[in-house]
Amino acid sequence: MPEGGWLDSQQQRAWLAYIRVQLRLTYEMNRQLQSDSDLSLPDYDVLTALSVADRGLMPIKVLAAQIGWERSRVSHHVRRMAQRDLVSCSLSTSDRRVTEVRLTRHGRRVLEDAAVGHVELVRRLFFDGLPRELEGPLSQALESVYTNIIAQGTLPPPVDWRPHGVSDRP
Amino acid sequence: MPEGGWLDSQQQRAWLAYIRVQLRLTYEMNRQLQSDSDLSLPDYDVLTALSVADRGLMPIKVLAAQIGWERSRVSHHVRRMAQRDLVSCSLSTSDRRVTEVRLTRHGRRVLEDAAVGHVELVRRLFFDGLPRELEGPLSQALESVYTNIIAQGTLPPPVDWRPHGVSDRP
DNA sequence: TGGAATTGCGTGACATTTCACCTAAGCTTT
DNA sequence: AAAGCTTAGGTGAAATGTCACGCAATTCCA
Numbered sequence: 001m002p003e004g005g006w007l008d009s010q011q012q013r014a015w016l017a018y019i020r021v022q023l024r025l026t027y028e029m030n031r032q033l034q035s036d037s038d039l040s041l042p043d044y045d046v047l048t049a050l051s052v053a054d055r056g057l058m059p060i061k062v063l064a065a066q067i068g069w070e071r072s073r074v075s076h077h078v079r080r081m082a083q084r085d086l087v088s089c090s091l092s093t094s095d096r097r098v099t100e101v102r103l104t105r106h107g108r109r110v111l112e113d114a115a116v117g118h119v120e121l122v123r124r125l126f127f128d129g130l131p132r133e134l135e136g137p138l139s140q141a142l143e144s145v146y147t148n149i150i151a152q153g154t155l156p157p158p159v160d161w162r163p164h165g166v167s168d169r170p
Numbered sequence: 171m172p173e174g175g176w177l178d179s180q181q182q183r184a185w186l187a188y189i190r191v192q193l194r195l196t197y198e199m200n201r202q203l204q205s206d207s208d209l210s211l212p213d214y215d216v217l218t219a220l221s222v223a224d225r226g227l228m229p230i231k232v233l234a235a236q237i238g239w240e241r242s243r244v245s246h247h248v249r250r251m252a253q254r255d256l257v258s259c260s261l262s263t264s265d266r267r268v269t270e271v272r273l274t275r276h277g278r279r280v281l282e283d284a285a286v287g288h289v290e291l292v293r294r295l296f297f298d299g300l301p302r303e304l305e306g307p308l309s310q311a312l313e314s315v316y317t318n319i320i321a322q323g324t325l326p327p328p329v330d331w332r333p334h335g336v337s338d339r340p
Numbered sequence: 341t342g343g344a345a346t347t348g349c350g351t352g353a354c355a356t357t358t359c360a361c362c363t364a365a366g367c368t369t370t
Numbered sequence: 371a372a373a374g375c376t377t378a379g380g381t382g383a384a385a386t387g388t389c390a391c392g393c394a395a396t397t398c399c400a
Contacts, residue, residue: 007289010305011297017312022192024319027238061378068197073357075380097365097378119177127181129318130311135180137307141300142187148299149194231348243387245350267348267395
């Protein structure tokens, strides 16, 4: 191990702030989605990942890696979502071990409806409290961390993916 | 509503980075704790919150708010943790509706053991990838966001609390 | 003081998630 | 092409989490 030991006080401050934000934000997002649409936050994560995938379709394994879930959780969850007609599953023709999960027409509509309120909440809770001049540094910081996690972590790197409401065209 | 609509591209960048970091990090922390100690991340969150509480003890309601859980989740979880002798519950003498959850001797030891590996992981995944000069801005940014969430969100503000490995004395 | 409203929690039914294991398809070697 | 490996997924039971409701202690107020 590189150096062992504690975090210094500057790092403690950053970590404390991070944890606090993440706990509250998750709670609030869950709550908002649940009450304003028929989606849970996990539902939303799945739909979002699929919505930007090439042809709106992704193998289970890839989907799991994208959103940091156990494979079997995706398996169960996707089955339930299929019953609600949010996604559909089919066997890949090229490799018949893989199941492709695909966003249905209905799923896309539901996601797009839900995204409005969700993005609104994100703006209100996250960005309304963030001074413009810190947006850049924050992005940089988190991107650096992300890159490092990809390099150090155990999860395979993602294919291109972004949460809903985040597009390429500005 | 203030202005409705989408996030601008600077904000999209920040949000994308945040989501990516949070999904991966949660996954990795869960995994590390599970394999290196007998604790789940939820267990760890509970122990951590208690460990810094005044007299190592907290009403269920307060604990729930601290860590952003539903009250009843805390209720169930704490009961299970009590069976493992990590915490203990008792009725408050001043208000006999409230249940005080308290960290046991054993619970504290388990937490302290687990914290070593956990902090090590946090350093490796989070701080090794974060340039020193961005630590300050990151802290500031997240603290601003946090303050705003407290103000705007639905959860009551926390009493003083910090995750394990984060202390006052530098 | 005596309801009525509020507050803090526990509970049980139900939903979700995890874990260990299973199957089957592709791949490699012989 | 069969044996053995590896990889993608599904599955069922157990652990965990959510939701709606109920109970009891406290508070409010007429």
